[in-house]
């Protein structure tokens with residue numbers, strides 16, 4: 001075990017020990033140690049360490065764990081390994097073809113340098129309420145696969161995001177993959193966000209998918225982000241949009257955002273309506 005044991009303030013992060021896990025099981029076992037945290041792409045975690053917003057005693061580097069870096073299409077589903085980088089996913093033909101919502105959202109995640117290192121598993125596990133990918137997973141009615149001390153389990157996206165940066169993962173769980181239905185020829189997707197600058201976290205965003213049913217939409221799913229502690233489905237608006245009435249869908253929006261550093265609740269509510277109109281147009285006019 002290597003230890004950064006400088007107790008002075010000459011380094012940005014507080015001292016921590018560092019271990020490299022080779023298997024998921026080893027990572028799970030190491031998570032049993034006091035104050036341990038997984039390190040994936042480091043694009044969120046290292047920033048919080050450097051600002052001393054967190055000071056874990058042990059960092060468990062999972063970048064060398066085998067089997068977490070692939071994307072597969074099987075049984076009508078797309079499964080993306082936790083260690084797939086955002087940039088890799090952007091270049092994946094499978095994702096472009098069968099996960100068009102994710103493909104549309106990815107360019108909005110930070111900047112290219114962040115996407116080169118950041119992982120899809122890290123984005124989902126970190127569960128930032130203004131992040132794009134958790135909302136996509138919710139809109140896709142996807143699921144998360146996790147391994148913990150009792151073995152593997154699957155958690156539905158709707159049960160996974162539980163609060164501000166809070167998920168259904170236990171303290172010894174490793175998120176190993178995300179999974180969701182592969183797009184078919186009837187799938188329609190929509191994505192839009194408003195951010196101060198491209199690459200910033202969104203003030204408000206919307207990830208959506210639906211099924212084209214003749215000239216109508218069915219199975220409409222709208223997942224907003226930046227409007228609450230978790231990504232949120234706007235179910236009344238979904239029903240109105242399935243009825244083909246965009247004005248009614250906007251009127252039915254029942255989001256309850258809070259003021260934050262980016263915007264007031266009133267501004268966010270207004271912007272959510274603007275985004276809904278944009279995304280409704282995408283769903284109605286574009287094929288995935």
Ligand SMILES: Cc1cc2nc3c(=O)[nH]c(=O)nc-3n(C[C@H](O)[C@H](O)[C@H](O)COP(=O)(O)OP(=O)(O)OC[C@H]3O[C@@H](n4cnc5c(N)ncnc54)[C@H](O)[C@@H]3O)c2cc1C
Nearest residue numbers: 038040041042043044045110118119121122123125131175
């Ligand atoms: C300037 C800047 C701008 C950014 N803008 C955006 C943005 O617009 N949208 C956005 O979504 N993100 C943004 N990010 C965050 C970026 O997307 C991160 O890469 C991502 O949130 C975390 O992925 P990571 O692999 O880097 O995880 P890490 O930083 O390594 O880890 C993040 C957290 O998740 C945990 N974790 C990681 N992997 C796993 C796993 N497999 N199982 C269980 N727990 C795990 C870690 O323990 C840690 O608590 C930005 C970051 C920066 C620095």
